[in-house]
Amino acid sequence: MNPDYQQRRQAVLAAIGQGTAIFGSAPTAVMHNDVDHPFRQNSDFFYLTGFNEPGAIAILAPHHGEHQFVLFVRPKDKEQETWSGYRAGVDLAKEKYGAHAVYPIEELAEKLPQYVENADRLYYHFGDDAPLDQRILSLWRLLLGKYPKRGRGPVAIEDSRLLMQQFRRVKSASELDQMRTAIAISAKAHNHAMAMARPGRYEYEIQAEMEHIFRLEGALGPAYPSIVASGVNACILHYIENERQMEPDDLLLIDAGCAYGYYNADITRTFPVGERFTPEQRILYELVLEAQLQAIEAVQPGRPFNHFHDAATRTITEGLVDLGLLQGDVATLIEDKKHKAFFMHGTGHFLGLDVHDAGTLRNPDKTWQPFAPGNVVTVEPGIYISPNYEPEEGQPVLDARWLGIGIRIEDDVLVTQTGHEILTAAVPKSLAAMEERG
Numbered sequence: 135m136n137p138d139y140q141q142r143r144q145a146v147l148a149a150i151g152q153g154t155a156i157f158g159s160a161p162t163a164v165m166h167n168d169v170d171h172p173f174r175q176n177s178d179f180f181y182l183t184g185f186n187e188p189g190a191i192a193i194l195a196p197h198h199g200e201h202q203f204v205l206f207v208r209p210k211d212k213e214q215e216t217w218s219g220y221r222a223g224v225d226l227a228k229e230k231y232g233a234h235a236v237y238p239i240e241e242l243a244e245k246l247p248q249y250v251e252n253a254d255r256l257y258y259h260f261g262d263d264a265p266l267d268q269r270i271l272s273l274w275r276l277l278l279g280k281y282p283k284r285g286r287g288p289v290a291i292e293d294s295r296l297l298m299q300q301f302r303r304v305k306s307a308s309e310l311d312q313m314r315t316a317i318a319i320s321a322k323a324h325n326h327a328m329a330m331a332r333p334g335r336y337e338y339e340i341q342a343e344m345e346h347i348f349r350l351e352g353a354l355g356p357a358y359p360s361i362v363a364s365g366v367n368a369c370i371l372h373y374i375e376n377e378r379q380m381e382p383d384d385l386l387l388i389d390a391g392c393a394y395g396y397y398n399a400d401i402t403r404t405f406p407v408g409e410r411f412t413p414e415q416r417i418l419y420e421l422v423l424e425a426q427l428q429a430i431e432a433v434q435p436g437r438p439f440n441h442f443h444d445a446a447t448r449t450i451t452e453g454l455v456d457l458g459l460l461q462g463d464v465a466t467l468i469e470d471k472k473h474k475a476f477f478m479h480g481t482g483h484f485l486g487l488d489v490h491d492a493g494t495l496r497n498p499d500k501t502w503q504p505f506a507p508g509n510v511v512t513v514e515p516g517i518y519i520s521p522n523y524e525p526e527e528g529q530p531v532l533d534a535r536w537l538g539i540g541i542r543i544e545d546d547v548l549v550t551q552t553g554h555e556i557l558t559a560a561v562p563k564s565l566a567a568m569e570e571r572g
Contacts, residue, residue, distance in 0.1 A: 139184045147196040154253035158263045159190040177487040178298045195249040201234040209238040257294040303493035304508035316394035321560040323347040328571040337362040337376040353392035358489050361389035368540025369518045382408040398489045400512050402544030405568040422541045425449040425515040433547050433554045438502035439495050443481035446515040450477050482512040505549045514544030
């Protein structure tokens with residue numbers, strides 16, 4: 135059994151004291167009619183168990199005398215396994231995953247009360263599994279009603295997803311190893327895409343080449359739907375149709391990364407489909423790149439999370455004012471969110487088992503939590519000038535040469551003990567490199 139999962143469970147067991155935490159596996163998802171999507175385990179469940187099957191429940195009960203880690207799993211079933219794949223079953227699940235007790239999932243109603251009745255609170259996330267939600271609520275209400283006579287039992291339910299934020303926010307060495315592999319594969323795919331993108335090719339050709347590399351190199355596949363957006367499509371933040379034929383003066387924005395062992399990469403590059411940027415594309419690209427470099431510099435241990443976004447926002451707003459695309463005092467424009475006409479999203483997010491990974495950003499007093507060594511964050515400022523841009527009152531009408539330009543540059547950055555490491559440095563981003571690729 136993998137010691138990493140045991141260490142993670144021990145940390146959570148220590149944190150919940152006399153509580154009981156209940157985690158449900160992800161359900162199967164229907165693609166159409168009776169065809170399922172490939173199964174993808176719930177991230178919290180996987181983080182604690184490594185168990186990669188649906189129809190399972192994990193329980194952490196530090197107060198229980200014998201069984202602090204319990205699994206409920208689907209039993210072996212030869213007929214079902216013929217159709218849908220092998221199951222661990224009760225015996226192998228206990229041997230391989232280190233549970234103190236493993237039961238068939240059909241015994242949940244019978245066995246669950248013993249792991250809940252003496253807890254002082256429950257940790258559970260509602261909303262993913264309606265039947266399980268109802269079972270947990272019914273049992274809690276029953277025990278709450280008995281509390282006056284028993285003098286013990288769970289008096290509250292806390293969200294297990296919030297509980298897990300504190301643990302998943304900092305990546306272990308083994309997690310970082312898997313992320314580095316995901317990033318290396320993704321970097322190879324991006325560099326290949328930059329070499330092959332040419333006028334006349336279709337966005338989906340680039341997507342296919344990249345995702346071919348993902349699978350060829352052992353990744354599970356894309357970490358999220360690949361964005362291959364040329365021309366005006368780059369102004370659509372989550373464009374995934376990838377159908378357009380590329381033209382000589384287009385920019386091509388590629389936001390794509392793979393998942394390796396459930397850990398994700400997330401990289402964006404923007405470059406000219408032809409040989410050179412147009413003058414307007416060049417000016418805006420340099421501005422986005424400078425904003426990104428300023429934001430990366432703000433990713434430091436102990437520095438509040440919002441500082442890297444503030445750095446990018448100020449750089450972009452100053453640049454837009456200098457270009458005459460915004461007008462007014464920079465601080466006032468930022469306070470009034472006028473920059474959002476061109477830079478409407480945050481500068482980054484945590485990355486890990488989920489692309490938008492777990493990690494609480496603010497303290498109860500609304501101050502921002504600081505970066506800590508082991509955090510991995512994306513840094514991805516951008517400028518997007520819609521072809522249909524209409525200025526707000528008091529802002530200038532833009533010349534047509536600026537319209538339809540969309541640029542984003544994104545790297546994955548690890549917070550270290552003394553600063554940061556750009557994990558995606560193998561994918562070039564200098565203006566010169568974007569024109570000299572191939």
